[in-house]
Structure formats: C-alpha cells, structure tokens
Amino acid sequence: MLKVINIKVNGIDREVAVQEQESLLETLRNRLGLTSVKKGCEVGECGACTVLLNGKAIDSCIYLSLWADGQSVVTVEGLKSENGELNYIQKAFIKEAAVQCGFCTPGLILTAVEIIGDDRIYSREELRKLISGHLCRCTGYENILNAIEKAKGSKING
Structure with a gap:
C-alpha cells in the first residue's frame, strides 16, 4: 500500500x-x-x-x-553550487586523492559535511572514530582523513 x-x-x-x-x-x-x-x-x-x-x-x-x-x-547531488561547481569538501577529496573506486565516497563526503559543520577541532584518532561507520576497501583511509582535515582547515581559514 x-x-x-x-x-x-x-x-x-x-x-x-x-x-x-x-x-x-x-x-x-x-x-x-x-x-x-x-x-x-x-x-x-x-x-x-x-x-x-x-x-x-x-x-x-x-x-x-x-x-x-x-x-x-x-x-551528494545537493552539495554542488547553483552553477554546478563542487563544494570545498568534494574538492578536498579530489585534491587529497581520497577517491579510488568511488563507491564509499558519497557517504564519506556527507559524514565529512556533518563533522566539518560542528566547528570542533578533532584529533586524527577522533576523526577515525567518526568515520568508522564507513567501509572503504581501496584507500586505507589515510587520504580520506587528509581530505577531511583539509576541508576542515578550509572552512576555518575561510
């Protein structure tokens, strides 16, 4: 029904x-x-x-x-700007090579949006815990963590 x-x-x-x-x-x-x-x-x-x-x-x-x-x-479709430009979190994932096969990427990017949105500074270990609900078989997570830290820095530094 x-x-x-x-x-x-x-x-x-x-x-x-x-x-x-x-x-x-x-x-x-x-x-x-x-x-x-x-x-x-x-x-x-x-x-x-x-x-x-x-x-x-x-x-x-x-x-x-x-x-x-x-x-x-x-x-993720809702993150791009009106002119179709990727948002700064998506750009950080690309710049830090945090994407390989791409299957996990949309979910990780949206979790990054939540993490970055709370304006808190996290240690690397805290970030690992925050993304622990995501499975990625390609990247080993280091580049993903780098991308989140880069995006977090972009937001803080304007």
Whole structure:
C-alpha cells in the first residue's frame, strides 16, 4: 500500500508515494533517481547509503521513508553550487586523492559535511572514530582523513 510523504530533498520540496516498508535508500535511488546514494550492505554497516537528515548523517538503508515525512534530506547531488561547481569538501577529496573506486565516497563526503559543520577541532584518532561507520576497501583511509582535515582547515581559514 502506497503512502504519500512530503520531504525536502536537496532543497526541493517533494511529494512522493512510498511503500510502508520502503527504505529511504530505495526512495532516493529508485523514485527520485539520486544515484549517489549507494546500495551496499542494506544493514547499516558499510556507510555507502549515508545521507544527511536534518543535518545529521544517517544510514538510509535502515531508515524508513515514512519516518522522513516532513524532514530535510541532503545527498551528494545537493552539495554542488547553483552553477554546478563542487563544494570545498568534494574538492578536498579530489585534491587529497581520497577517491579510488568511488563507491564509499558519497557517504564519506556527507559524514565529512556533518563533522566539518560542528566547528570542533578533532584529533586524527577522533576523526577515525567518526568515520568508522564507513567501509572503504581501496584507500586505507589515510587520504580520506587528509581530505577531511583539509576541508576542515578550509572552512576555518575561510
């Protein structure tokens, strides 16, 4: 049975009919065509499906779309500027070679958005813990941590 939800996705108000047991991952990918939200483990362990829900990073594979009714969701597609330019976090990931196969990258970038948004300075070990919900089999995480630190520095230094 379909239910209609109202959700703001990447700044745009959307009305979407969803199944009662449909995950937010399925809605974003299959109904709204937002393919940066990756389908990985489907049990909230890999972080590939991470989105920002009201500014907080969540695993969209274990979050029902019905729960998102009236909420605001941001995917990587929503980070670019109006003229299509990548945001400074995305640029830091590129500059620091924090991308290889790219499957984990959208989720890690959105977690970085949350980390950078809190205006706190983190140690390298704290950053490791903050991204520990993401599995990356390519990079060894060092370049990802470098990119987050670079983006955090960019925000602080203007």
